[in-house]
Amino acid sequence: MIKKIPYAGHYPSAAGALMREGICTKPRQIEKSFKWANGLDIIYTLKGLTPANFRRYSDILLLLAYQEAMRYNHIRWKFAGFDVRLGRLSKSKDLPEIATFQAAMHDEPNILVYGPDYEVPQRHFLYHKVEDILDITKRYSGRVSKQNPFKVLRLFISIREPI
């Protein structure tokens, strides 16, 4: 099992800022066990993250993901993502109610969130996922409500230590 690092009332600065704004609640740290690894998922439940608010707070959310991944930087693998409730129209039942926009695994928190300093063709870093979420209205044009196209529900940061 991965040993949980308690917050002891000291949350990452980005979490503090979001909590003060009423955007997120205190995080939960959930231990997990997989065939290949021991795991820990840190979950921030988000509030009021409509498209406009998500755009406004996206930089702080990215910073939060980075800060949380850094807390467990001694553990090899990390990935992160957002759960998003899509404002599906009645004719778009094929779209999932909750869509996950998940960055790929990396061992360096900075790259996991912001990508490397040089150009790569991949679009699997967390900042790309933020772009994808903000693009929902265009990508699912006519399939999600114009009024409430999406709401970002959760930020999760997953830590994995191979067995």
Added chain:
Amino acid sequence: MGIPVFDIEAVGWVHPIAIGFYNGFIYKEFIRESEQDDVLWRFLSYLKENYQGIKLYAHCASKFDNKLVLASLYQHGEIAIPEAGLIKLRWKEPKIYFEDSYLLLPMSLKKINNMFGVEEKKEWPHGENLNPWEMGERLGSFREYLKTDCLSLSHSLDKLCESLGFNFGIMPSITLSTTSVKAFDRCFYDVERIEANEEYEEFIREATYGGRNEVYKRYGEKINLYDVNSMYVSCYDTPVPIGKMRWIKGDLDRGTLAEAFVKVPKDFFIGPLPYRSRGLLFFPVGEFQGWWDVKELRYAVELGCDVTIKRQLCSDEEPILEAFGTFVTSLRQKGYKELWKLFGLSLSGKFGQSRWRDNVKYVGDIGNFKGYAPLDKDELYFQRKEYIEGRAPYIKPAVSMSIRAEARVRHLKILLEASKEGEIFYGDTDSVFTTNTLPTGGNPGELTYLGKAERGYFIRQKLYSLIQDGRMRQKSAGYSDLKLSEEDFKSLLTGKNLEQEIEELSTYKGIFKEKDLNLIERSRSLKGNMGNSRISIGFDTEPICLPVP
């Protein structure tokens, strides 16, 4: 003798009731005997026990059979890895490969059987959704239907192998396009000698556009229908870029592709150059900038456009596809017309293949997890989007760009010819519907006359109907299962939408996520508006003018 095949029959799409399996010599069937009988797992267990290392095909497997197999294997804790979508499904431990024959023979099984002259496909009313024990006396016909499907596919694939072996000395690869490029490489031109020009690929891809597909007039009467014989293959006589790209000074008389600023006269009825915006392809007039193949720019200038080159790339060019095109055309004349048509066409498409791949791996097969993301809650399967750098011998996008540009230029010449003395209604890649009478011929690149339509309703790209000899012919890409009436088309023409409920099987990612194969209901809307390729004014249309104010 035949190729090993299988076929799954299901009720309600997701509940298998029978599996036919032909190993090339012996046919065996597995029929569901009761509600509790997991007939698919029975079949898979039989394969595991008796046919380790086998490769077997099903027609349209990636859309149906392989989904059921994947769901069953996943539920039984077996390791199965989808490759190239679900074109291939690899059952890891017994090394059994389930492949999709549709990618080798992209047409209906009925058509395939007729083409190869094997067993004729039988009919079975799938909509009745009967379990075998509910079929009564009709169980015999059902079993015969299943058996014929298996045997005919196997024998057709065998004929395909025979024909490819005889003509090119090769066996089929995973898809017809890969097979086609393999034949080209082996018998006509060493593809390694074609420069990939990967460092210029960004510009080459920018200059690569699809075929022209436009509605010029939304309703018409007494329309002549024409189609170009083997449009793409007929363009194989054009020189294509094979050498190393280099930057040159802007010069329309030479060079391969260029970034240019163009002014297309606003009174042009047909825009000569393709343009992409937000994923949409259209042919505008006005002023805009982009990358194009130089031959397309040259023709635009001939027509009266003003072109200012910003930067230009040049490469040595040779008509290396010509001999292949001529040979495939000669094969078409001897038989298996549909097969060789697709075989010829798919060569240039293969050269333009994307370098991105979805790579799915089982957790035990991953050494370094960097870039992987879990697909399922148990984190047994991971996915990574991979960019294939260098090691893709068949990816030569400049060749594909060049053929497509040549095809668009030739198509445009036909459209302009047709519009000289008559009206044009619709054009799609290699077709023109017009009131004009055009010269025809039997050679590649010449027009074939497909008859006269009494009336034609052209709603939008790839959605139209033609009334010929009192009967309605419908084209509705993506809605092939939807039967519309002339009244429906009249209604669409007035801008009304038609709503339809459909059911779809979940994707392989959905199977991993839900641990099951589900039937997903969705609605789709057949829109009566013109779409975004041109602007409609009543029944008439005009090109989009850039920049949009």
